[in-house]
Amino acid sequence: MIFREVEDRDLIAKARRGHVDAYNVLVSRWEKRVFNYLLRLVSNREDALDVSQDVFLKAYQNLKKLDDPVRFPAWLFRIAHNEAYSLLRKNRPEGELLVEPRTAEASARMYPMELSLAVSSALSRLSEDQREAVLLKVYQGFKFEEMAEILSCPVSTVKSRLYTALDLLKQTLAPVNMGGVQ
């Protein structure tokens, strides 16, 4: 007997025919990644969970519009991006500047918990666009082309945001790590 792992495209095909159970399996494969991406964007656990639920509901309702199942990850994160920015726009009054992030100076030697705090702080110091570029590339492993699709912008813009973000993060985090985290 040949065992074949059920792939996302099989689940998508079934979900498109109205099989909710197949869709639930698909959700279970992606919910952690989507939740963490949203958590870093909206910086609030409850909002991240609410938006995750909206994302998966919207994805289910529009699954038939997905031309190529191979593009599902980028398509799903495109929905997540739109939902997150919709929430951020709603929560931020007109004209308000970006919230100034907490400052946590990184010292040469840090314990893992301190390093996590330093990383969170360094990420929160980036602009939303830069932070999202880092999240999509470093944590989600998307290619530049996919990121451009998710963010609806040219590849050159994606590269510019990501490169600037890396330079800023490097200044804060590389000395920390070079100090030696045990």
Place this chain on the structure above:
Amino acid sequence: MSCSGVDLKAYFLGELAAAERTPVETHVRACQSCREELERLNLTRTALLSLEQEEAPQRIAFVSDKVFEPRWWQTIWHSGPVMGFASAGVLSAAILVHAFAAPGEVRVPAATPGTAKIEQRIDREVSARVEAAVAKAIAETEARQDQKIARVLDTAEKRYESQRLADLAAAQQTIAYYEKKMNRWLVAGNDIRPAQ
């Protein structure tokens, strides 16, 4: 190749094709500043990846509803192989019927109800069921809420009553204690009448 001609970040992020990677690697081996820059980028990534990915506080799952489940004909319609066999069967039957049946009078099919009407009916039916399901869910939630409030009130009332009884018992004990003390004092020959 000079440092300015090297897209070190694209190399570091795995965005270069195999043919583009080789000249960058050759340059990095020869250039100390690019080696150090690459090392800093690696350290930055290591630090970023130390941030643990959190579990969602609650599983996300959707519940199947009969209203939205596909009908048997939809299942067949969306299944390629089944539709293929069915089409072949219908075609074969049509050829056989055509071969054996005598040509008869052409009949105009009776008018069928418009699809728009059927769709409207389906929409109405779906809306009615969804509304009923929502109303039922709301009613159940409210009933649960009422029960919870009643339980909380009941618990508070019992707690208050037991506290009141305990206070009463303590007061009675105190009174009895002082009565006994007073009696002992009188038996000992003391007079509580005011002095003349």
